[in-house]
């Protein structure tokens with residue numbers, strides 16, 4: 120049953136998955152709006168007649184969420200609440216043929232690199248001059264910047280290269296231009312993201328050029344915080360750390376997924392690095408910037424992981440005392456080389472191991488937070504919730520790290536920086552008063 124077109128088409132974009140997917144949705148929104156197609160992002164209002172779902176296909180849980188979202192939207196279409204449902208993103212890239220067969224109610228499926236094809240559905244043109252122009256879905260004082268797409272690494276558990284292709288860097292000039300536009304719109308902090316940050320430039324400049332990019336971005340007036348996410352440890356270009364040290368507006372922060380610490384697991388995961396090399400690297404990084412905040416990500420329950428491997432990972436955490444840790448449970452992904460291994464650890468056991476690892480980290484996180492009591496930090500005011508201001512120090516990225524509960528007698532402006540003296544420490548948060 121076709122809804123009576125009472126109004127101009129209005130598109131609602133629904134984004135699932137990671138910050139890289141979110142940037143893609145922001146770029147798509149910018150292109151649709153520039154073609155005068157009314158577009159919103161994650162709208163809860165029911166005033167749109169077309170939906171584009173930007174899916175995630177990384178691990179089992181994410182795939183389930185994507186499929187359920189598609190089914191919800193095609194159900195709305197069946198009930199005449201929507202005219203069109205389009206699907207793009209990683210799940211669509213990876214399983215297009217299956218999806219076309221299993222959920223034929225979707226009007227069209229697109230891959231991760233098919234933005235112009237999506238625009239064609241709206242008789243809209245891709246406007247290259249808009250590079251960097253996007254409808255931000257983050258609060259206006261911070262934004263993600265995707266510096267490259269794809270990945271050339273071969274981690275055995277990872278399906279991302281299957282969905283995002285080979286590594287391709289965006290030129291420094293284009294990124295600096297984008298940063299300037301973002302600052303003009305009120306952005307003070309950018310999170311640099313990629314599948315693998317340290318590879319930046321190897322394709323277009325034939326050498327690693329992340330430090331050069333960092334200095335160019337740090338020169339952008341008004342950019343107060345530049346933050347690095349998704350750095351790969353193997354063959355890590357240590358001059359990245361020197362750039363962080365030299366430039367006050369590059370946060371003393373580094374997100375470097377390590378995934379495991381037992382050499383058996385690192386080898387089976389094809390991480391191209393050993394525990395000893397990781398310890399040396401982190402030691403070198405901390406030698407150069409003693410107060411740098413290091414975030415890492417780990418996988419629990421990889422095929423063949425023994426109790427000894429888990430114990431080794433826990434002792435590694437106790438020894439290295441990372442500031443921030445996230446743990447995923449292993450997902451057996453077809454098309455990856457790990458899929459040839461026997462997924463011999465039950466889902467419950469995987470969860471238990473992840474829990475064990477995070478219990479070790481919880482203690483470390485509290486101890487490190489307690490060391491901050493009495494100290495004063497520059498804090499970005501992010502939001503006001505339940506009458507309380509919440510913010511972050513330079514050691515905390517958005518959504519994944521600690522928050523600072525800010526006690527303030529006077530009204531604070533969202534997006535402003537304030538000096539906060541820490542008065543209380545919690546496992547994963549701090550509390551303090553404006554000074």
Ligand code: SF4
Nearest residue numbers: 270272274277279314
């Ligand atoms: S570096 Fe990251 S994106 Fe690339 S294969 Fe490894 S886990 Fe996947």
